[in-house]
Amino acid sequence: MKIVVLLKPVPDTWGDRKLNLETGLADRAISETVVDEIGERSLEVALSYADAHADAEVVVVSMAPAESAATVRKGLAMGAHSAVHVADEGLVGADLGVTAEVLAAAVRRTGFDLVIAGNVSTDGAAGVMGAMLAELLDVPNLTTLTSVVIGEGTVAGERASDGANMRVSADLPAVISVTEALPDARFPNFKGIMAAKKKPLETLTLQDLGVEPQESAASQSIVLRLSEKPPRQAGTKIVDEGDAGQKLAEFLVQNRLV
Numbered sequence: 001m002k003i004v005v006l007l008k009p010v011p012d013t014w015g016d017r018k019l020n021l022e023t024g025l026a027d028r029a030i031s032e033t034v035v036d037e038i039g040e041r042s043l044e045v046a047l048s049y050a051d052a053h054a055d056a057e058v059v060v061v062s063m064a065p066a067e068s069a070a071t072v073r074k075g076l077a078m079g080a081h082s083a084v085h086v087a088d089e090g091l092v093g094a095d096l097g098v099t100a101e102v103l104a105a106a107v108r109r110t111g112f113d114l115v116i117a118g119n120v121s122t123d124g125a126a127g128v129m130g131a132m133l134a135e136l137l138d139v140p141n142l143t144t145l146t147s148v149v150i151g152e153g154t155v156a157g158e159r160a161s162d163g164a165n166m167r168v169s170a171d172l173p174a175v176i177s178v179t180e181a182l183p184d185a186r187f188p189n190f191k192g193i194m195a196a197k198k199k200p201l202e203t204l205t206l207q208d209l210g211v212e213p214q215e216s217a218a219s220q221s222i223v224l225r226l227s228e229k230p231p232r233q234a235g236t237k238i239v240d241e242g243d244a245g246q247k248l249a250e251f252l253v254q255n256r257l258v
């Protein structure tokens with residue numbers, strides 16, 4: 001069983017986040033880069049299965065700038081057997097379509113029985129990568145799972161919906177995406193960190209994958225205009241001098257809140 005886990009380096013959730021006003025891209029230099037938490041949970045699902053099945057192989061796949069190699073290697077420190085890092089200057093500003101195409105090529109090249117991804121990243125928050133990847137790989141897709149059971153030739157789980165829980169399953173190979181309902185990821189220990197230095201970490205370019213997404217203008221999102229959000233204005237303060245109720249009512253009427 002070969003399980004591929006998608007990991008995405010993202011700006012620290014607790015750090016500052018800004019867009020570069022010239023390029024329209026996220027300014028990643030102002031914040032520390034970390035592995036997206038939902039990706040770590042996805043990896044935990046794979047590693048938990050590997051703990052109980054000696055024949056399981058877990059491979060981390062990530063598309064990220066070259067300077068993010070340390071975050072990719074964290075997946076190895078947590079317990080993954082190998083990693084694939086797609087890093088290419090031609091991918092700067094890649095949109096969802098290009099990203100899905102590149103990841104699909106990397107996963108196809110690596111080989112897989114199951115691909116596990118997070119349901120939504122904390123930076124882009126699109127929530128469609130799992131489905132797009134499954135479409136390109138032409139395999140079944142189970143989305144937003146709150147539990148996962150990997151069997152011999154099948155994968156199953158539960159998905160929460162309005163008023164009910166759905167039980168879904170698919171034959172392998174398949175792509176699934178998981179939610180934050182899955183367990184927290186394990187922390188890399190000293191042994192894992194040292195072992196990660198010797199584990200295979202393959203760095204690939206677009207040429208290695210045989211992908212040239214930048215040739216198609218339709219595959220790129222174009223930012224037409226960008227401006228910085230104005231600073232937040234001070235709110236209206238109402239001091240109770242016996243007429244606070246009247247002042248509050250007038251404020252709500254003036255701002256069409258009632």
